Amino acid sequence: MNVSSAAVRVCGLVKTHGQGQSRVRAVDEVDLEVPQGQMLAVMGPSGCGKSTLLHLLGGLERPTGGEVWVAGRRIDTLSERALARLRRQSVGYIFQAFHLVEELSAAENVELPALLAGRSRRQARRRASLLLERVGLAARARHLPSQLSGGQRQRVAVARALVNDPLVVLADEPTGNLGTAATLDVLRIFEELRSTGQTFVIVTHDERVAATADRLVSMRDGMFVDDTRLSGSHTRGLGGLIGLEG
Amino acid sequence: MQDAVLAMLAKEPSHGYHLHARLRRSLGPLGESMNRGQIYVTLARLERAGLVVCERADGLPERPERKVYALTPAGQQRVAAWLAEVGWPKPDLAEFHLKLAAAAAARLADPVELVAAQRRELLRRLREVQQAALAEPAGSGAGLLLEGVVLRLQADLRWLDACERAWSKVDDEVEDG
Numbered sequence: 001m002n003v004s005s006a007a008v009r010v011c012g013l014v015k016t017h018g019q020g021q022s023r024v025r026a027v028d029e030v031d032l033e034v035p036q037g038q039m040l041a042v043m044g045p046s047g048c049g050k051s052t053l054l055h056l057l058g059g060l061e062r063p064t065g066g067e068v069w070v071a072g073r074r075i076d077t078l079s080e081r082a083l084a085r086l087r088r089q090s091v092g093y094i095f096q097a098f099h100l101v102e103e104l105s106a107a108e109n110v111e112l113p114a115l116l117a118g119r120s121r122r123q124a125r126r127r128a129s130l131l132l133e134r135v136g137l138a139a140r141a142r143h144l145p146s147q148l149s150g151g152q153r154q155r156v157a158v159a160r161a162l163v164n165d166p167l168v169v170l171a172d173e174p175t176g177n178l179g180t181a182a183t184l185d186v187l188r189i190f191e192e193l194r195s196t197g198q199t200f201v202i203v204t205h206d207e208r209v210a211a212t213a214d215r216l217v218s219m220r221d222g223m224f225v226d227d228t229r230l231s232g233s234h235t236r237g238l239g240g241l242i243g244l245e246g
Numbered sequence: 247m248q249d250a251v252l253a254m255l256a257k258e259p260s261h262g263y264h265l266h267a268r269l270r271r272s273l274g275p276l277g278e279s280m281n282r283g284q285i286y287v288t289l290a291r292l293e294r295a296g297l298v299v300c301e302r303a304d305g306l307p308e309r310p311e312r313k314v315y316a317l318t319p320a321g322q323q324r325v326a327a328w329l330a331e332v333g334w335p336k337p338d339l340a341e342f343h344l345k346l347a348a349a350a351a352a353r354l355a356d357p358v359e360l361v362a363a364q365r366r367e368l369l370r371r372l373r374e375v376q377q378a379a380l381a382e383p384a385g386s387g388a389g390l391l392l393e394g395v396v397l398r399l400q401a402d403l404r405w406l407d408a409c410e411r412a413w414s415k416v417d418d419e420v421e422d423g
Contacts, residue, residue, distance in 0.1 A: 208396065216369060228369065231373070
């Protein structure tokens with residue numbers, strides 16, 4: 001695969017936490033390439049380094065060693081300022097705990113990153129209302145986060161992550177705080193985003209979330225132990241799954 | 247399949263094609279591979295067993311089929327018994343469990359690798375079923391069935407996690423000692 005078609009690429013990535021005896025390699029010599037339009041899920045037990053990996057991909061933390069490339073540009077050597085600009089413009093984040101601004105309405109939360117990225121008020125408003133409609137919350141645009149359910153809050157966060165047309169969306173346990181019905185709402189949106197070719201990296205414990213992805217990597221002790229393509233296997237037909245044959 | 251077809255006739259006598267359509271509707275995408283022939287084979291077996299009778303009815307020109315199937319008293323009893331029966335679809339875990347144990351004992355294959363291969367396969371199926379489930383409109387009966395298949399696959403995947411942890415530990419102990 002040529003380098004320019006990769007939305008995100010890391011090589012020899014290392015991140016250590018702590019000092020001396022208690023020093024741990026949270027991410028241990030990881031190589032990864034996420035092509036544009038791919039939805040990648042990362043699974044692994046707590047403490048395997050998957051969240052740290054996500055932070056490194058999005059420039060929220062700097063690696064101890066190795067390189068991080070986003071959109072053909074090396075980001076681990078950027079200045080703080082340039083990195084902040086890249087985070088605003090090219091990366092969308094979705095967190096387990098939503099991280100919405102409680103004092104702002106749903107629409108204002110979605111508009112905020114657009115304004116920070118230098119869009120006009122009008123542009124930001126138009127984009128936010130479009131996205132809130134897309135996640136099924138047009139009628140709740142004026143509500144404060146405290147007036148919304150967990151699932152609705154996460155859908156606002158998804159709209160916010162998309163407001164600047166990011167090159168890649170990074171999601172850390174996006175359904176970790178949600179019940180089954182709300183999880184399904186979020187999965188429905190992810191499935192739609194996947195079909196429109198949004199590049200996505202999702203860290204998750206939930207097999208259902210992982211199963212919306214095109215590709216799954218499993219992490220143990222800071223390393224990848226498995227890399228599986230999930231897409232393109234529609235050969236058996238669904239009937240076989242419920243034993244109708246015979 | 248026999249019991250389900252029989253129970254559908256409890257509502258009213260019916261044509262084979264009508265039963266097929268009702269089954270397809272209930273099963274949604276999971277029933278796509280089912281053909282009408284399977285219904286007729288099932289109805290023929292039920293007839294031989296004396297559970298249904300087949301009557302010829304005057305067909306309409308656009309529906310040339312004339313056979314209408316109805317429950318016999320024995321068929322009605324069988325339906326009542328089926329509805330009252332409490333069953334648990336057996337999960338087929340023992341075979342895989344024994345495969346891991348045998349592979350490890352004979353040193354023929356790494357159980358952890360076998361678990362990983364099994365997980366990859368189940369995740370692909372989960373993806374397929376989940377896509378079908380998400381595509382169903384809210385409140386669809388077929389969606390409810392798909393949800394059940396999703397949950398079972400999820401349970402199987404969690405069991406595989408437990409298998410991986412247990413067999414990785416066995417590996418470590420062998421290496422350490």
